[in-house]
Each structure stands twice: as C-alpha cells, then as structure tokens.
Amino acid sequence: MPSLRAYWRYLAPLMIILLLVLLPVPQGLAPHAWLFFAVFMGVIVGLILEPIPGAVVAMVGIAIIAILSPWLLFSPQQLAQGGFKFTGKALSWAVSGFSNSVIWLIFAAFMFGTGYEKTGLGRRIALMLVKKMGHKTLFLGYAVMLSELLLAPVTPSNSARGAGIIYPIIRNLPPLYDSQPNSSSARSIGSYIMWVGITADCVTSSIFLTAMAPNLLLIGLMKGAAGFSLSWGNWFLGMLPLSIALVLLVPWLTYVLSPPVLKAGTQVPAWASNELVAMGPLSSKEKRMLVLMVGALLLWIFAGDYVDAAMVGYSIVAIMLVTKIITWDDIISNKAAWSVFFWLASLITLATGLNDTGFIPWFGKMLAHKLTDYSPSLVMMALIVMFYLLRYFFASATAYTSALAPMMIAAAVALPAIPLPSFCLMVGAAIGLGSILTPYATGPSPIYYGSGYLPTADYWRLGAIFGVIFLLLLLITGFFWMPIILL
Known part of the structure; x- marks a missing residue:
C-alpha cells in the first residue's frame, strides 16, 4: 500500500495547480494564459517529485490542457471566431513537439x-x-x-x-x-x-x-x-x-x-x-x-x-x-x-504553449519594465548568476531547465540590448556546469x-x-x- 509520502508526491502537483487557479489573474495577463501557467507549474512540481516517470507527468499535463483547451489554450476572441471547433487544433498542439x-x-x-x-x-x-x-x-x-x-x-x-x-x-x-x-x-x-x-x-x-x-x-x-x-x-x-x-x-x-x-x-x-x-x-x-x-x-x-x-x-x-x-x-x-524522446517533446510543447498563450511575452515585459533602469550588461550578469545559483534547489536538470529557462529567455527577449544568442548559450552552459x-x-x-x-x-x-x-x-x-x- 502506498505510504503517506507517496500520496503527498501525487497530490502536491494538483495542489499547486489548484492554488494558482484560485489566485487572482495578474494584471495584463489573459485568464486562459494564467490557467495554462497553473498546469505548467503543476507539471514542474511533478517533474521534481516524480510520483510517476517524468515523461508521464508531462504527457498528463498536455492531456489536461488539450481536453480543457477552450479554457486553457485559446482566448475568448479565438473561441468567438471559431466556436468550439478546436478539437483538431488542440490535438495538433498536443503532438507538435514530436515534429521538432x-x-x-x-x-x-x-x-x-x-x-x-x-x-x-x-x-x-x-x-x-x-x-x-x-x-x-x-x-x-x-x-x-x-x-x-x-x-x-x-x-x-x-x-x-x-x-x-x-x-x-x-x-x-x-x-x-x-x-x-x-x-x-x-x-x-x-x-x-x-x-x-x-x-x-x-x-x-x-x-x-x-x-x-x-x-x-x-x-x-x-x-x-x-x-x-x-x-x-x-x-x-x-x-x-x-x-x-x-x-x-x-x-x-x-x-x-x-x-x-x-x-x-x-x-x-x-x-x-x-x-x-x-x-x-x-x-x-x-x-x-x-x-x-x-x-x-x-x-x-x-x-x-x-x-x-x-x-x-x-x-x-x-x-x-x-x-x-x-x-x-x-x-x-x-x-x-x-x-527522453517523449518527455522532451512534451516539455517543448508545454513551453511553446506558454509563449502562444501570451504568458512568456507578458512575463518578459513585466520583468523588463523593472530592469530598464539598469545597464544591459549588469542585468545579463545578474540573470546568469541567479540562474546558476538556483541549481542548489533542483535535483533534476530537466526540471531546472523547464522551470527557469523560459523565464530567462523571456527576460532577454524583452530587453533588446541583451545579445540573445550569447545569453542563451550562457544559460545552456550553466545547466551543465552548475551540476557540479x-x-x-x-x-x-x-x-x-x-x-x-x-x-x-x-x-x-x-x-x-x-x-x-x-x-x-x-x-x-x-x-x-x-x-x-x-x-
């Protein structure tokens, strides 16, 4: 019979999703993007705790979003234009990572x-x-x-x-x-x-x-x-x-x-x-x-x-x-x-969804607004150091990359003065080097x-x-x- 700890590992991702869903939607962010982010964070917690294999965690997250796509994947404007005929589009999104x-x-x-x-x-x-x-x-x-x-x-x-x-x-x-x-x-x-x-x-x-x-x-x-x-x-x-x-x-x-x-x-x-x-x-x-x-x-x-x-x-x-x-x-x-094939394809699909729903652009603009008073070089250095040191809190390179890399990229995209290719390569190098x-x-x-x-x-x-x-x-x-x- 599963122990209490095992049940806790199953329940924690669901509790995170529920908690975020109950919180007010941040100003300037579409409600469906916030709901998508809630499920995404539940997947990240699942990847950290691994009550089931990581690939299965990611696939479950995609299944939830695809089934509830009229509320999590598409905006009200998109629904108004196309009604609820999004079954095919939701499936196309769900398997899009496998064509990458x-x-x-x-x-x-x-x-x-x-x-x-x-x-x-x-x-x-x-x-x-x-x-x-x-x-x-x-x-x-x-x-x-x-x-x-x-x-x-x-x-x-x-x-x-x-x-x-x-x-x-x-x-x-x-x-x-x-x-x-x-x-x-x-x-x-x-x-x-x-x-x-x-x-x-x-x-x-x-x-x-x-x-x-x-x-x-x-x-x-x-x-x-x-x-x-x-x-x-x-x-x-x-x-x-x-x-x-x-x-x-x-x-x-x-x-x-x-x-x-x-x-x-x-x-x-x-x-x-x-x-x-x-x-x-x-x-x-x-x-x-x-x-x-x-x-x-x-x-x-x-x-x-x-x-x-x-x-x-x-x-x-x-x-x-x-x-x-x-x-x-x-x-x-x-x-x-x-x-790896399945969890990588699934995580790329989820991360792409963060961008498509507008969460990543919103987060990048919000972060950029707070950092505009500082020099691009200082901001770039601070982001890399922060990303590197947060490695202490992750026991999985996959969860670490999935949780933090999209936010780092969003911040860099929103600050044009940051050289994006070299910044992203520094983030990539930090994944391996920080593992020490x-x-x-x-x-x-x-x-x-x-x-x-x-x-x-x-x-x-x-x-x-x-x-x-x-x-x-x-x-x-x-x-x-x-x-x-x-x-």
Missing part, C-alpha cells in the same frame, strides 16, 4: 551512444587513454577528462556516459593501489579520480549541444519563445575558449585542491592493457562506427548552414542499421531514448558521491569552489567571446 527537429537530433544521438556501447568502442577509447596516461596520477586525471570529452558529442545522456561507461571503468582503478572506499586510504588516489570523473561529466555536458538532453530542451525553448536556435556548430564554437580552459584546468585544479597521496604507479596501465587484450583487436563494427561518428561531427561543425543537424543524425542512424552496427531491436528496446554544485544535481552525482571516495564535506567544499570558478569563467567568455562568434 531537436527531438530527432537527441534521439539520433542516443542511437549513436547505443552504437558506442554495443560495439565496445566507447570502452576501448577510455581504456586506451588510461593505458597511455595512467602511469602518473595527474595524467590519469587528464585521461578521464579526455575519455568524457571524446564520448560526450555522441552520448546525449550524461548519466549513461558518466555512470554507465566512465564510472564502471574508473571504479576499478583505486583498489589497484589499495585505495579503498570509506577508509583512510580513500585519499590515496580514489578521491582524486572520482572528483575528476564527476567534474569531467559536468564540464563535457556543457561543451557539446548533444552531450546532455536539457541542452536540446533549451534549444527547443529558444525556438518557441524567441524564434531562433543555436546550431551544433554555433554551440561548439561559442563554448570553445571556455571548453579548452576547463579541460586543461579541471584535472590540475583537482590535483591541487584534493591532492592524491600517490603520485605515480604502474598498476593502472597494466590493468588497462590486460582489459584491452581481453577485448581483442579493433573490430570491423568499431571501425565503421568510428568513421560514421567522425563524419557526423564534421558535418555538425562545418555543414550546419547546408544540412540540418537532425537530418545528419537521422541519416547516420539509417546507415548504422543498414551496416548492422545496431539492429531495429536495439532501437525499439532503448527505454532511455524513448523516455551539489551531490544530487544530476544523474551521475549520486553515483560518484556514493562511491565512498568523496566524503560529504569534501563534496560540498569542492563543489562550491569549482562552481564559483566555472561561473567566473563562464561570465568572462560570455561577455568577451560569445557575442563575437555568435553575431
């Missing part, structure tokens, strides 16, 4: 990740780096970072990448030097490796558009609210200086702030070498996978003006099926991909936190230090580089 190219890009990227996992190419890359660089602890940190970096563009789930590929490899490394979890020997080398692991996951999640599903959710929100989006190449080039700085900085900074006792050794390269021998030589499927991934990355970076990124992904998946790198069963059995702040911020965080090598005090201390450094570097590149490259 962002949805198909993220789905294709999940299939790339399946190919990496099924062929063993992802694991081989990580083991090869560990073998080559693992003789010194500092270099081992860079091997972990580079492994994440090479896998991130084609692994849109940071949990699958960090907790599913990298963590199972690096958790075997500390015991090779008798560095055991939950003991005094944890700091020998284990604490260093684990902190680099979770930090690398957060950093690479921000470097590439396809490295984390909420990044693509943000692109969908931008397109709905502002009428434009960032391409894969725009995102990559806009992040380039910050990416280089973070990739070079993180292993060294961890080496300084959480210094390992053991500085060098031969056990890790020997272990990695044995694992590679067990895997055997590079298979034909791995070779085909490697060629396809390099081709996809080149097209994403250099051909964005000619070929849609989602079309590239769709075509590569078709080739992967024909060349038997993956099978149709691999696609239909990939629960993670289908789950807490041990519950993103999927892999609890895995690394629970490894026994990162005590609570160390995690919060390092999270705060790295979080501040990441934020400062983000602001610097956001003001001085991104506006130039994203003109």
Whole structure:
C-alpha cells in the first residue's frame, strides 16, 4: 500500500495547480494564459517529485490542457471566431513537439551512444587513454577528462556516459593501489579520480549541444519563445575558449585542491592493457562506427548552414542499421531514448504553449519594465548568476531547465540590448556546469558521491569552489567571446 509520502508526491502537483487557479489573474495577463501557467507549474512540481516517470507527468499535463483547451489554450476572441471547433487544433498542439527537429537530433544521438556501447568502442577509447596516461596520477586525471570529452558529442545522456561507461571503468582503478572506499586510504588516489570523473561529466555536458538532453530542451525553448536556435556548430564554437580552459584546468585544479597521496604507479596501465587484450583487436563494427561518428561531427561543425543537424543524425542512424552496427531491436528496446524522446517533446510543447498563450511575452515585459533602469550588461550578469545559483534547489536538470529557462529567455527577449544568442548559450552552459554544485544535481552525482571516495564535506567544499570558478569563467567568455562568434 502506498505510504503517506507517496500520496503527498501525487497530490502536491494538483495542489499547486489548484492554488494558482484560485489566485487572482495578474494584471495584463489573459485568464486562459494564467490557467495554462497553473498546469505548467503543476507539471514542474511533478517533474521534481516524480510520483510517476517524468515523461508521464508531462504527457498528463498536455492531456489536461488539450481536453480543457477552450479554457486553457485559446482566448475568448479565438473561441468567438471559431466556436468550439478546436478539437483538431488542440490535438495538433498536443503532438507538435514530436515534429521538432531537436527531438530527432537527441534521439539520433542516443542511437549513436547505443552504437558506442554495443560495439565496445566507447570502452576501448577510455581504456586506451588510461593505458597511455595512467602511469602518473595527474595524467590519469587528464585521461578521464579526455575519455568524457571524446564520448560526450555522441552520448546525449550524461548519466549513461558518466555512470554507465566512465564510472564502471574508473571504479576499478583505486583498489589497484589499495585505495579503498570509506577508509583512510580513500585519499590515496580514489578521491582524486572520482572528483575528476564527476567534474569531467559536468564540464563535457556543457561543451557539446548533444552531450546532455536539457541542452536540446533549451534549444527547443529558444525556438518557441524567441524564434531562433543555436546550431551544433554555433554551440561548439561559442563554448570553445571556455571548453579548452576547463579541460586543461579541471584535472590540475583537482590535483591541487584534493591532492592524491600517490603520485605515480604502474598498476593502472597494466590493468588497462590486460582489459584491452581481453577485448581483442579493433573490430570491423568499431571501425565503421568510428568513421560514421567522425563524419557526423564534421558535418555538425562545418555543414550546419547546408544540412540540418537532425537530418545528419537521422541519416547516420539509417546507415548504422543498414551496416548492422545496431539492429531495429536495439532501437525499439532503448527505454532511455524513448523516455527522453517523449518527455522532451512534451516539455517543448508545454513551453511553446506558454509563449502562444501570451504568458512568456507578458512575463518578459513585466520583468523588463523593472530592469530598464539598469545597464544591459549588469542585468545579463545578474540573470546568469541567479540562474546558476538556483541549481542548489533542483535535483533534476530537466526540471531546472523547464522551470527557469523560459523565464530567462523571456527576460532577454524583452530587453533588446541583451545579445540573445550569447545569453542563451550562457544559460545552456550553466545547466551543465552548475551540476557540479551539489551531490544530487544530476544523474551521475549520486553515483560518484556514493562511491565512498568523496566524503560529504569534501563534496560540498569542492563543489562550491569549482562552481564559483566555472561561473567566473563562464561570465568572462560570455561577455568577451560569445557575442563575437555568435553575431
């Protein structure tokens, strides 16, 4: 029988909806837009508490709005013009997110990740780096970072990448030097490796558009609210200086702030070498996978003006099926991909509805009116800092992005002096980088936190230090580089 706490998680979203519905409609906002917002906030609370899977929460929200569309989705003027013949329009709105190219890009990227996992190419890359660089602890940190970096563009789930590929490899490394979890020997080398692991996951999640599903959710929100989006190449080039700085900085900074006792050794390269021998030589499927991934990355970076990124992904998946790198069963059995596919499409639909009903423009104008007396640069900085620090209050990157990103975009749209492309990229980078702040911020965080090598005090201390450094570097590149490259 469900506990009282379980019932509370079911009731809380409904109570939020009811509370907002009973409040007076804010001045200047249409009643149907306020009712839509009430259901939207109920969905956000549902995503945070997850009484049922997140995709189901979003779909229930859409179903409620579509069924009650004459009161939640359409204005009285629209009803007067068309009567109540809105059944077809409501359904078209409800499924509109599934036609968004962002949805198909993220789905294709999940299939790339399946190919990496099924062929063993992802694991081989990580083991090869560990073998080559693992003789010194500092270099081992860079091997972990580079492994994440090479896998991130084609692994849109940071949990699958960090907790599913990298963590199972690096958790075997500390015991090779008798560095055991939950003991005094944890700091020998284990604490260093684990902190680099979770930090690398957060950093690479921000470097590439396809490295984390909420990044693509943000692109969908931008397109709905502002009428434009960032391409894969725009995102990559806009992040380039910050990416280089973070990739070079993180292993060294961890080496300084959480210094390992053991500085060098031969056990890790020997272990990695044995694992590679067990895997055997590079298979034909791995070779085909490697060629396809390099081709996809080149097209994403250099051909964005000619070929849609989602079309590239769709075509590569078709080739992967024909060349038997993956099978149709691999696609239909990939629960993670289908789950993200449905919740991302549903959340984009809901966020687009916020804009279509007029809530986002109203909120943006209201916020802009209060901020007009301040310089655009100061406003931009304040919004990014606020968005970044609010990460402390969310245990889900999806809920965090869904709840706050539309408001950030609305404020920027209403203030023309703010360079919208660079501002939105800064918001996107903050989603990944801010995940370092807490041990519950993103999927892999609890895995690394629970490894026994990162005590609570160390995690919060390092999270705060790295979080501040990441934020400062983000602001610097956001003001001085991104506006130039994203003109």
